Amino acid sequence: MTHPRAILLVQCPDRPGIVAAISSFLFRHGANITDFDQHTAEEEGGVYFTRLEFQTDRLDLPPEDLERAFALDVARPFAMDWRLTLSSRRxxxxxxxxxxxxxxxxxxxxxxxxxxxxxxxxxxxxxxxxxxxxxxxxxxxxxxxxxxxxxxxxxxxxxxxxxxxxxxxxxxxxxxxxxxxxxxxxxxxxxxxxxxxxxxxxxxxxxxxxxxxxxxxxxxxxxxxxxxxxxxxxxxxxxxxxxxxxxxxxxxxxxxxxxxxxxxxxxxxxxxxxxxxxxxxxxxxx
Missing domain, CATH: 3.40.50.170 (Formyl transferase, N-terminal domain)
Structure with missing residues (x-):
């Protein structure tokens, strides 16, 4: 069975530790990042943007629970505007x-x-x-x-x-x-x-x-x-x-x-x- 990829889009105020927080969270829950891109805009003190894809076959949580955990553990502390989607949800x-x-x-x-x-x-x-x-x-x-x-x-x-x-x-x-x-x-x-x-x-x-x-x-x-x-x-x-x-x-x-x-x-x-x-x-x- 082929498992769908997950796609995470994030924008938030730029500050140290964002990449580490996202990647550490995904690692802890069994995700394997397969594509990662980022951009920082210097306006308004800096805004950070990222898009990453990861495999879902070894996740230790269903996607809905992973979203809730990400919201609490990562998105809220970094004031992120974000969304997580699955490639299977066309x-x-x-x-x-x-x-x-x-x-x-x-x-x-x-x-x-x-x-x-x-x-x-x-x-x-x-x-x-x-x-x-x-x-x-x-x-x-x-x-x-x-x-x-x-x-x-x-x-x-x-x-x-x-x-x-x-x-x-x-x-x-x-x-x-x-x-x-x-x-x-x-x-x-x-x-x-x-x-x-x-x-x-x-x-x-x-x-x-x-x-x-x-x-x-x-x-x-x-x-x-x-x-x-x-x-x-x-x-x-x-x-x-x-x-x-x-x-x-x-x-x-x-x-x-x-x-x-x-x-x-x-x-x-x-x-x-x-x-x-x-x-x-x-x-x-x-």
């Missing part, structure tokens, strides 16, 4: 999408290949167009119309569909503003993707605006969603170079390619518990 992902399919399809392909780190539970769209593409993957598709006039009803329905069925909500080019109330249902568990021209070239047809200004790079940004539009903690970004020879369609094509790859990486890192949110920044352990 995160469930709900995808929200409109008509652009590139980001959604990349997630579905990555999931089918076994590389997403989680499982796609359902896809919800404000248009019916992508139903055949989604159902071809064996994934449930739900059509929930959403306009300014019926936003409250649409978001209530979204909540009914997603609550209890997904651990992460991904806006894969979902072309609707989500309310602060909806964001608050999944804090640090909602990821969005968009072009990286912001705050420049705001509004309709940003690639045409960028082309008219002669930009030399285009990019994509994946971030956690907060109540402030497109201002949440950034998880991943990438760019591609362009020249005067590229048309508006070329820019859009390159932008789509960047968006799908950047979003897939961000979702995978979240599912693999590689991200710690600190204020409006993220620490991402590769």
């Amino acid at each position: 995160k469930r992902v709900a995808i929200l999408v409109s008509k652009h399919d590139h980001a959604m399809l990349e997630l579905l392909w990555t999931w089918k290949r076994g590389d997403l780190g989680g499982d796609v539970a359902l896809v919800v769209s404000n248009h019916p167009d992508l139903r055949p593409a989604v159902e071809a993957f064996g994934v449930q598709f739900e059509h929930v119309p959403n306009t300014r006039e019926i936003r409250a009803e649409a978001e209530a329905r979204l909540g009914e569909l997603v609550d209890g069925r997904a651990d992460l909500v991904v806006l894969a080019r979902y072309m609707q503003i989500v309310s602060p109330e909806l964001v608050a249902r999944w804090p640090k568990r909602m990821i969005n993707i968009h072009h990286s021209f912001l705050p420049a070239f705001v509004g309709a047809d940003p690639y045409r605006q960028a082309h008219e200004r002669g930009v030399k790079i285009v990019g994509a940004t994946a971030h956690y969603v907060t109540a402030e539009l497109d201002a949440g903690p950034i998880i991943e970004q990438d760019v591609g170079r362009v020249t005067h020879r590229h048309s508006v369609d070329d820019l859009k094509r390159l932008g789509r390619d960047l968006e799908r790859r950047v979003l897939a990486r961000a979702v995978r890192w979240h599912c693999e518990d590689r991200i710690i949110v600190h204020g409006n920044k993220t620490v991402v352990f590769d």
Whole structure:
């Protein structure tokens, strides 16, 4: 029988003895650490971050009891913000999408290949167009119309569909503003993707605006969603170079390619518990 790995994420005020306390605790309870990474930020007197993985086959306590013991013996004395997860508890992902399919399809392909780190539970769209593409993957598709006039009803329905069925909500080019109330249902568990021209070239047809200004790079940004539009903690970004020879369609094509790859990486890192949110920044352990 293969035992799952456990993943521990910690952030706390930096001080001597943190690593010794964590490693000694795990050693005492039979854990074998197989991966360890750490980072210290110098701001505010220093903040310590760590991610480590350990084997669970020789633990002397069930995972629930190990969590309680860690909280008392280590987390409380060091004022830690922490979480412990098992690799066997795969995160469930709900995808929200409109008509652009590139980001959604990349997630579905990555999931089918076994590389997403989680499982796609359902896809919800404000248009019916992508139903055949989604159902071809064996994934449930739900059509929930959403306009300014019926936003409250649409978001209530979204909540009914997603609550209890997904651990992460991904806006894969979902072309609707989500309310602060909806964001608050999944804090640090909602990821969005968009072009990286912001705050420049705001509004309709940003690639045409960028082309008219002669930009030399285009990019994509994946971030956690907060109540402030497109201002949440950034998880991943990438760019591609362009020249005067590229048309508006070329820019859009390159932008789509960047968006799908950047979003897939961000979702995978979240599912693999590689991200710690600190204020409006993220620490991402590769």
